[in-house]
Amino acid sequence: MKIDVLSLFPEMFEGVFGSSILKKAAEKQAVSYKVTNFRDYADNKHSTVDDYPYGGGAGMVLKAQPIFDAVEALKGQAEQNPRVVLLCPQGERYSQKKAEELAKEEHLIFICGHYEGYDERIREHVVTDEISIGDFVLTGGELGAMVIIDSVVRLLPGVLGNVDSPILDSYSSGLLEHPHYTRPADFRGMKVPDPLISGNHKKIDEWRMKESLRRTWMRRPDLLEIYELTEIEKKLLSEIQKED
Template sequence: MKVDVLTLFPEMFDGVFHSSILGKAQEKGIVQLSAVNFRQYAGNKHGTVDDTPYGGGGGMVLKPDPIFAAVEDLLQGGSGGGSQTDRKEGHAPEEVSGAAAEASSQAEPEHAPGIDHPAAQVQQGSDSATGADPGAEPAVRRSPRIILMCPQGETFTQQKAEELSREEHLVFVCGHYEGYDERIREHLVTDELSIGDYVLTGGELPAMVVIDSIVRLLSGVLGNETSAVTDSFSTGLLEYPHYTRPPEFRGWKVPDILLSGHHANIETWRREQALKRTWERRPDLLDKLELTKQDQAYLDKLRTASHSSQDS
């Protein structure tokens, strides 16, 4: 998998991309992560990427031209242009300055590389985009998902993480202004994601959350492949409690069943504990699940016990 992040602050990703699970995933060659400063695609000597909104109002709006130019460069095999210093400091490299950048900024919106747009043919191996023999079978490649991080987006869930983990290429767009020019939404991105109903300074921290959640699902990333399967939300339930050595700490003992060695009973206990924790903390999740008769019977027992304690 390849993951690109368009941001004005690529240095924010240095530690995240090279530490812990993400760093190990890159070392193993499972994923390629990069953060690109889209200021280099501004097409002007001042590197201006925002402007005042039409119609008046406060704040600044992210311009469409540098975002479109950056995405189009990535889709055509670019690496964000320039040296490592260019990417961090936002210096405009020669290949996207002057007439080239001006031409890119004037491109028609319908040529944006969203899923349904003609520029996606670059990723699909079309004759016009690759110069291939018209009679040859096209080399089909899936178009990347271009993801805008914003408070208005779809709330990110474990199910969305699993969906995105099956993609080959993801491009995240992170802003730092009052908003995005609406043409970015309408003609470029394929997804809009939010990590919750609150406001942050920019899209960088949400992008880090989403990327970490996706990459850990890729085959070979986690040392124990069952870890991702049994995590909270992967089964639709909150995760059961965990214990390790010592068996007794300050008078608090590990449940006897976990020391019994009886694997079937342990699995039943874990399932019941996951149901109990979900019922207590996130009962809304239970409405979305297909529960077994055993699950329903255990939940009925919890409800009965709860009602009895309230009556006494």
Template sequence: MTNPPRSHGRKAIRPTLQPRELIEQTPDLAGVWQARIVTLFPEVFPGVLGASLTGKALSDGLWQLHTHDLRAHGLGKHRNVDDTPAGGGAGMVLRADVVGPAIEAAQTHARGNWPVLYMSPRGPRFDQAMARDLARCDGVTMLCGRFEGVDERVLEHYGVREVSLGDFVLTGGEIAAQAMLDATVRLLPGVLGNADSTVDESHSAGLLEHPQYTRPAEWQGRAIPEVLMSGNHGKIARWRREMAEKLTAERRPDLWAKRQEPTQT
């Protein structure tokens, strides 16, 4: 006997869908957070986003993912999407008259608070605060660059915000987009199931997470800290806080210094 499909609005979503099927031919669901990805490689999505909790949330209709193929807006018989840099130089640049129409196609679905982001090492580094901000939006459009980047006029015309995953360079923006979406989607209501799961984790309060332990009580001569076995929840909470502060000060002095800055009123 098979389980009946779960109903979300006017769409039935079966839990047996394969990852790629989760984003193909999927109509918009009213009031559901969406991600629109503009990319030369739509086939790499949903990727890791189709697995585990984000994949289950996708199949359950808690969020939606759609891709927009840059090649579909390419020019000429060969669907060209790039050209040589103006002024000379190495590599190729994504054309404004290709990327622009692709963004417009994605933005026809936008509503309310819906930023357009470009995965770029020139932007501010993505962090937990940014993930929380995106989760509060109605959706997001992400432009995944390739080659030497995208014509600057596209970023200016559409008010695109550049965002970096870190101080390193990837061959394209797809991996960065999936990482940012994973961090964001898990903050959406109902995705983790237990809202408390996000309270004590790393970066939630500007601190790294405290150490975690589970069975067995002793392993390789190492025992679980006695305080965690005491049953005294007040002591446990203080220990966890102290450990979070200690680890943050030792391993991320940049975060610790920022935390020590006086609060402006």
């Protein structure tokens, strides 16, 4: 996968792309990153990328021209038509399902804005996706882009050491993930549940399924409204509701 980022603050991405899983993914050649300062595409002598909004109002608005030219330049280097993602509080609420969708692409372009907003023609004629990472407002789109890129790259083949890891993550299955434990089995009197140390894989699988359902029911019951339960899961959920 090729990932391009358009930002007025490219230095913000240096530590993120040079650390942890994102760094390892690039070293494995599963992904390549490039961050471009779209101020370089401004067509005026002062390299301004924003202007006052027509009709008045507070704040400045990002101009169409630098964004249009920067995206067109990146598309000109692309083998296939890329998805162009605009980070915006008005966009679609980000989800694991969206991450899985984007992970199938070969080329992504992220536009990170600042100031009051974007010239509407950017939304109408440049972007393919508008995404928000939550119902709050950030200073710019950089942090949102980092979040999305991290969640997408970890899904690429060969990036994580265990091929099952992204499949078993919370939200990937539709439910929250079950609790985890490691050694020692008894820490300060707090013991690991018996099924996990029984060696009985059937009991382990059933415990994990039940605790995943319990955690989802207690913390995110809304997920169960759209999740299609199997007969076994229905039985386990009924037990959970009686227990709790």
